[in-house]
Amino acid sequence: MFERQDRSDIIEAVAVAGPVVAAVTAEIAGEVSLPEAWDRVRRRLRAELGEDVFSSWFARVEIGGLVDGVAYLTVPTRFLKSWLEAHYAERLRAHCVAELAAANGIVLSVRQVARDPAPVIVRETVAARPRPAAPAPVAGAAPVESAGQPCERDLVDACGTVLDRRLNFQSFICGKSNQLAFAAAERIAAAPAGSTPYNPLYLxxxxxLGKTHLLQAIAQDARSHGKRVAYFTADRFMYGFVAALKSQTALAFKEKLRGIDLLIVDDVQFIQGRSIQQEFGHTINALIDAGKQIVVAADRLANDLEALDERIRSRLGGGLVVEIGELDEALRAKILSSRLETLQAAHTSFHVNPDVIAYVARVVATNGRDLDGAANRLLAHATLSGQAVTMETAEAAIRDLVRTREPRRVKIEDIQKLVATRYNVSRADILSERRTAAVVKPRQIAMYLSKALTPRSLPEIGRRFGGRDHTTVLHAVRKIEKQIAEDRLLHDEVDLLKRMLQE
Known part of the structure; x- marks a missing residue:
């Protein structure tokens, strides 16, 4: 991509923009073009769901391309994207697989009004203030729009991607579970251009739990220090790359990243497709080699992103890796109090006493979004009923947020990964023939948990642990059961692992 990759990129662009993009824009298989095949998918959906449902949810869905077996579908709004992902994703995927040759999956993204495949690259000087005069153009960067913003709180780049002004360092609530991530984020945002304190930073x-809040805070604070920032979500990166392939501007897309100081990518676990992952890997390597800072966020450790290319996982795991832990009760109370103070500023008659705040923080123990939901429900009950918020009304308002949830289905692979991480060994060690004490104990605990938390039989569990005999599994289960009964520390440790797997 840079220097030594220029020649290979030209070859790649010709190779990909020839057969692949031709397949994307002209042919699927034989005589069937992509638009014709997509029309078939639309007819299937209309016949299955009826005209009303189709018109409401599918009429504005377009196909952007077919790359590495992934069909890239675009919609005009984030709401429509979220609704389709929540209610019709599997149905869309099934019909695309049936009608689009070689398709095996789909990705939904929000298309922009301007079909510029450029990334979100923005620059703002230290002296800049809200609604400044248009800044001077920056090579390889898209200027920040100063007019036509959809909301006063939003920062909108020329490509239409939004940074929420509210998601800054000042509004981020710190506690034990996130203070390391917050400190690293602040250090990176304040570092001068060309300085890479932790590279890459992987959250x-x-x-x-606050990943996106921190990423947007880094982007906004870094801009205020005069740095050029490219902020992507995973689907935005994929959409930009596919659009560049379609328009045969892949090299220009790559060049857009040459002059940036900071690349931020959120939800990297969703990046799919061999070509797109290769380009993502080239981008990361080139920027790190050029002394540019990378910040990436995902929902699990890089080594656990099995769909991601191994070289990318290795590169991401080679920097500073920070986990943002679960919110403890004290942190949940601080977050809830902050949310309620914001609501009270707009509704002066709305008041929640500390006992109610403490109760809600204790029972809503999932994440920050549920705490937002709890605050909004309390406000709605207070304003619609005209009554003060009491413990009784609070219980009624947030009942759906504290309902008993069925424990999620636990997979043996999840057990192996968690136990390996907990005991500082690798999953490969657990599946191996190694018989050292440091490996045998975690292996036996993982077998015990597999028997306790999954419906798998002993022979099946043995096969999933490197092809072991069922008697080996039975021995491990009985041994851990005996040790748990005798060792309180081990009992608590195994109980904690159970809770972590079932949450």
Whole structure:
């Protein structure tokens, strides 16, 4: 991509933009073009769901391309994307696989009004303020729009991707579970251009624990220090690359990244497709080699992203890896109080006493998004009923957020990965023939948990642990059961692993 990759990129662009893009834009198989095949998918959906449902949800879905077996579909709004992913993703995938030759999956993304495949590259000087005069153009960068913003709180780049002004360092609530990630993020944002304190920075956490908030805070603070920032979501990166292939501007797409100081990619676990992953890997390597900072976020450790190319996983895991942990009760109370203060500023008669805040923070123990939902429900009950928020009304308002949830189905692979991480061994060690004490104990614990938390038989568990006999599994289960009964520390450790797997 840079220097030594220029020649190979030209070859790749010709090779990909020839057969692949021709397949994307002209032919699927034989005489059937991509538009014709997509029309077949639309007819299937209309016949299956009826005209009303089709018109409401599918009429504005377009196909952007077919690359490495992945059909890239675009929609005009984020709401429509979220709705289709939540309600019709599997149906869309099934019909695309049936009608689009070689398709084996789909990716939905929001298309932009301007079909410029450029990344979100923005620059703002230290002296810049809201609604400044248009800044001078920056080579390889898209200027920040100063007018036509959809909302006063948003920063919108020329490609239409939004950075929310509210998601900054000042509004981020710190606690024990996220203070390391916050400190690293602040250090990177404030570092001068060309300085890479931790490269790459890899953040991982579950849903609603603050990954996106920190990434957007880094982007905005880095801009305020005069750095050129490219901020992508995974689907935005894939859409940009596919659009560049279609328009045969892949080299220009890559050149857009030459002059940046900081690349930020959110939800990297969703990046799919061999060509796209190769380009993503080239981009990371080239920027790191050029002394540019990379920040990436995902929902799990890089080594656990099995769909991602091994070289990319190795590169991402070679920097500073920070987990954002679960929110403890004290942190949840701080977050909820902050949300309620914001609502109270707009609704002066709305008030929630500390006992109710403490109760909600104790029972809503999932993530920050559920705490947002709890705050909004309390406000709705107070304003619609005209009554003060009491413990009783709070219980009624948030009942759906604290309902008993069925424990999720646990996979043997999940057990092996968690136990390996917990005991500082690799999953390959657990599956190997090694018989050292450092490996045997985690292996036996993993077998015990597999028997306790999955419906698999002993022979099946043995096969999933490197082809072992069922008697080996039975011995491990009985041994751990005996040790748990005698060793309180081990009992607590195994109990914690069970809870982590079932949450």
């Amino acid at each position: 991982h956490a579950g849903v609603g």
